Amino acid sequence: MATARKTVELFYDVISPYSWMAFEVLCRYRPHWNINLQLKPFFLGGVMQASDNKPPAFVRFKAIYLPKDVERLGAYFQVPVSMPANLIDVMFNKGSLKAQRFLTAVDMENPEQTEKVSRELWRRVWSKGQDITEPESFKQAGEAAGLSDSEIDEALAKMTTQPVKDRLKSHTERAIKLYAFGAPYIVAHVNGKEEVVFGSDRFPILARILGEEWFGPVPSNSKL
């Protein structure tokens, strides 16, 4: 008997490499677990502020551990991640607000493109060490994701508007209501309840919550 489709919300920010891992794994498992995966771009800076937390790169010893951890994760999850040479500039100075607004504008106008545009933004900053703050960068990410020129222009025009800011805020506030303190923040809807899971390293636990099986980071390599 087919099981009912369960909803899984993924709250993420493209400044977070751990979110990239979780995103790829959930996209891969979507057909196997028969989940309704809802991508929810939020603003990690707002979550950090509300929860009184700090990104790992802002904690002296975690910042030392981070490059090795990210390299290992990329190999394990088979995601082409690589530390940006200018990490401090990327995280401390440039941030992700504009990228998340661009992504939100895409999500509002062309939700079927959210997945590809998210991936291209991650690829820029966390694979190629490229900018994700300038209009030209968003244009290139949009092109790489297969958006038309008019779709890109529309997202660029809308990313600074109030409805886009409100939507990003509302995703961020929803995660904060669920006591988010970082990213990725995953919300599984099971039997009328919301179960939250933090991190890309909790997939066996998420599988258990969903009543599904975990076959490792690349389920197509399994006997599914």
Ligand SMILES: N[C@@H](CCC(=O)N[C@@H](CS)C(=O)NCC(=O)O)C(=O)O
């Ligand atoms: N153990 C988690 C760590 C995820 C993580 O460190 N995420 C960062 C953003 S890139 C964060 O929000 N950290 C907050 C915290 O660790 O308290 C994983 O492997 O995914």
